[in-house]
Amino acid sequence: MRIRIVDAFTDRPFAGNPAGVLLLDALPDGTWAYPEDAWLQHVAMEVNHAETAFAHRLPEGGEADWALRWFTPATEVNLCGHATLATAHVLHSTGAHPGRVRFATRSGVLVATPEPDGSITLDFPTAPLREVPVPDGVAEGLGARPLAAFDTGPNVGDLLVELADEKTVLSLAPDHRALGAHSARGVIATARADNPARGYDFVSRCFFPNVGIDEDPVTGSAHTALAPYWAERLGRTALTGLQASARSGRVRTELHGERTLLGGRAVTVIDGELRARPDQAVGSQSTFPASSA
Incomplete structure (x- = not known):
């Protein structure tokens, strides 16, 4: 296929x-x-x-x-x-x-x-944010002290933390194993953009060691939490986020209550x-988590 x-x-x-x-x-x-x-x-x-x-x-x-x-x-x-x-x-x-x-x-x-x-515009459920105390060990795992921390709910499954500024987010060199102890999937680190004239309103980086991804290049699902977070703080429902990984990418966001629109190319x-047919036996030496679907 x-x-x-x-x-x-x-x-x-x-x-x-x-x-x-x-x-x-x-x-x-x-x-x-x-x-x-x-x-x-x-x-x-x-x-x-x-x-x-x-x-x-x-x-x-x-x-x-x-x-x-x-x-x-x-x-x-x-x-x-x-x-x-x-x-x-x-x-x-x-x-x-x-x-x-x-x-x-x-x-x-x-x-x-x-x-x-x-x-293309995606219509996704907005993540329900709940403020929580900054967990012990997150600052050490990130290498930076968060200003605040939020649980993003079961669909996203991350801990969202705000850091002091864009430079701090860009310079993170986290201990991925340490971050895995603090949420189901990982940690979203974010800050307000230093200069919105560059075409983005906030920056983020996403670390997901619990699903086998140390740093995700550009994460649409994380923006269902970032959109309401920054909409409240910046006073606008339509924003653009820069996910500042090595590959980098921009996500347009527009908050509509319980739904968030995500736009990009x-x-x-x-x-x-793909030449490995579905009816062929898969390797017997690996094991896989049971699907709950």
């Missing part, structure tokens, strides 16, 4: 966040009985990007058009922005689904809409053929 590598939240190759995308053949009833979860996890491990997305078309007339799941090299996750953007880009650019597309996911129905400028970098 066809497999693609798509760089998301960027308009040029080798930037943003790369994701694997596979469009699977569905059974007549639209179930996930084929292929098995272990095979999906093996493919994600082979691709070895932050996430690999697997999608298949659903029967017409339902609340969603395609089913969508996301796997890191280590486990399945509940929500992923950049791989959703990458999947929508593949559907639109190949003509498989050229218009607005609704995805059935672990986090409910997510909608992707192509825009006239070539970007994507570029297909590799389009090839």
Whole structure:
């Protein structure tokens, strides 16, 4: 089957966040009985990007058009922005689904809409933020002392911390193993932009050791927490975030109460053929976490 590598939240190759995308053949009833979860996890491990997305078309007339799941090299996750953007880009650019597309996911129905400028807007659930005391060890793990800390809820599963300024975020050299003790997925570090005239309002970096990703290049799901956080502090619902990883990328955000719109572009970098068939036995020496889907 066809497999693609798509760089998301960027308009040029080798930037943003790369994701694997596979469009699977569905059974007549639209179930996930084929292929098995272990095979999906093996493919994600082979691709070895932050996430690999697997999608298949659903029967017409339902609340969603395609089913969508996301796997890191280590486990399945509940929500992923950049791989959703990458999947929508593949559907639109190949003509498989050229218009607005609704995805059935672990986090409910997510909608992707192509825009006239070539970007794609994702409609995601807003993360519920709850302020918590800064956990012991976070400052040492980051190498910087947070001003405040927030739990981002079960879908995102991160600890969001605000740091003193943009320079502090950019200069972090964290102890990833130490950060893994403080949330289900990892830590989002953020600060207000030093100079909004550069085209972004806040900066962030995301460290997710618990799902096998020391630093994620550009994280759409994290912006469902960053958007309400900075909207309240900056007094505007429409903002742009810069995720300042080595690859870097920008995410447009617009807060609409319980929903957050995330906007960006994507570029297909590799389009090839996956030759390991789903009916072939997977390696017996590896074990995989059981899926709760």
